[in-house]
Amino acid sequence: MYGEIRITAINKRKPRKAYEGVYLKCLVIGASGLVGRELASRLAANDETAVTFLSNPIEIKGAEAHRLDLANPGSATELIGSFKPEIVFHLAANPSVDWHEREQAAAYAVNVACAIAISRKTREIGAKLAYLSSAFVFPGFGKFYSEEDIPAPVNFYGATKAAAESAVRANPNHVIVRTDQIYGPHKAGQKKSFVVSTLEKLSQGKKAEVCRDWMNCPTYYGDLAAVLMHLASSEKTGTYHAAGPDFIDRYDWALRIAAAFGKDASLVAGIESATLDLPAKRPNVRLSCGKLMQETGIRMKGVDEGLVEMMRHV
Numbered sequence: 269m270y271g272e273i274r275i276t277a278i279n280k281r282k283p284r285k286a287y288e289g290v291y292l293k294c295l296v297i298g299a300s301g302l303v304g305r306e307l308a309s310r311l312a313a314n315d316e317t318a319v320t321f322l323s324n325p326i327e328i329k330g331a332e333a334h335r336l337d338l339a340n341p342g343s344a345t346e347l348i349g350s351f352k353p354e355i356v357f358h359l360a361a362n363p364s365v366d367w368h369e370r371e372q373a374a375a376y377a378v379n380v381a382c383a384i385a386i387s388r389k390t391r392e393i394g395a396k397l398a399y400l401s402s403a404f405v406f407p408g409f410g411k412f413y414s415e416e417d418i419p420a421p422v423n424f425y426g427a428t429k430a431a432a433e434s435a436v437r438a439n440p441n442h443v444i445v446r447t448d449q450i451y452g453p454h455k456a457g458q459k460k461s462f463v464v465s466t467l468e469k470l471s472q473g474k475k476a477e478v479c480r481d482w483m484n485c486p487t488y489y490g491d492l493a494a495v496l497m498h499l500a501s502s503e504k505t506g507t508y509h510a511a512g513p514d515f516i517d518r519y520d521w522a523l524r525i526a527a528a529f530g531k532d533a534s535l536v537a538g539i540e541s542a543t544l545d546l547p548a549k550r551p552n553v554r555l556s557c558g559k560l561m562q563e564t565g566i567r568m569k570g571v572d573e574g575l576v577e578m579m580r581h582v
């Protein structure tokens with residue numbers, strides 16, 4: 269027992285050489301989430317891996333699993349101190365943007381206070397820190413946002429992600445990956461992505477009301493897992509944008525989902541987000557991913573290609 273942390277399994281396997289010249293011992297914080305699970309499964313196939321979850325217990329073959337609540341930053345640092353990973357992937361966050369707007373003190377504790385603690389601890393033990401951030405650090409004014417642009421969030425979620433980024437940078441051996449609207453096949457207990465929730469409604473013959481005025485760069489979860497692995501296991505440090513190349517509104521996206529999965533597109537109805545009266549503003553941010561492509565050669569899938577790939581897994 270480590271305070272809030274319960275060890276459910278111990279992996280005694282020695283780290284193996286997984287990438288060019290790099291021996292990896294990895295901790296994935298937030299491994300029960302959409303990207304975290306995929307990333308952890310890929311890592312555990314080769315590397316000594318520990319994973320964390322909060323409310324959705326997971327079992328990943330070859331990985332030791334810990335329950336961890338970031339509301340208690342000490343539990344994260346204790347786990348890092350005892351497991352001594354070479355790389356910490358920090359992917360955990362409450363998925364609701366509106367929750368952050370309503371519960372600002374709790375959101376600050378989970379997203380920012382914990383990032384400060386995790387950054388300090390990883391620096392202390394000489395581990396690399398890979399952090400998954402968001403396009404929502406930007407205000408979204410109809411331009412391509414590069415890694416050089418200065419964050420100026422319009423909602424509290426974005427503000428906590430920007431503050432967490434600053435905390436992460438206190439460990440010089442870090443990578444920050446900013447992304448947008450992640451989608452992929454759904455596993456039990458996981459948050460449903462826009463694709464999965466839209467598909468569910470269409471499959472049940474229900475109307476899918478989607479915001480015409482919300483625009484995103486939909487990002488396929490497998491691509492993001494590959495980017496995180498690549499950047500974290502290389503010598504690279506700094507901030508990278510990794511999102512799909514299409515910048516589309518939710519109505520267009522929903523129509524493409526209907527087309528890809530052979531559903532009735534007439535069930536898709538466009539609405540204006542103002543009618544939902546949500547507490548958090550949604551910026552329409554277009555991320556430029558040129559740096560990622562130039563430096564790594566990684567190409568992110570567009571929506572249609574990603575949906576085809578997703579069909580192979582559902």
Ligand SMILES: NC(=O)c1ccc[n+]([C@@H]2O[C@H](COP(=O)([O-])OP(=O)(O)OC[C@H]3O[C@@H](n4cnc5c(N)ncnc54)[C@H](OP(=O)(O)O)[C@@H]3O)[C@@H](O)[C@H]2O)c1
Pocket residue numbers: 297298299300301302303304320321322323324325336337338339358359360361362363378400401402403447448449450451457458459
């Ligand atoms: N989803 C998107 O479209 C999107 C876009 C941009 C950036 N991001 C960022 O990308 C990261 C991963 O996103 P995702 O969509 O893969 O996440 P997700 O599916 O919502 O999973 C979130 C993960 O964080 C864990 N978690 C939540 N609150 C926690 C807490 N208080 N303490 C410890 N763990 C906690 C969850 O655990 P349980 O499930 O076990 O409770 C889960 O493992 C997040 O940092 C998010 O801010 C996401």
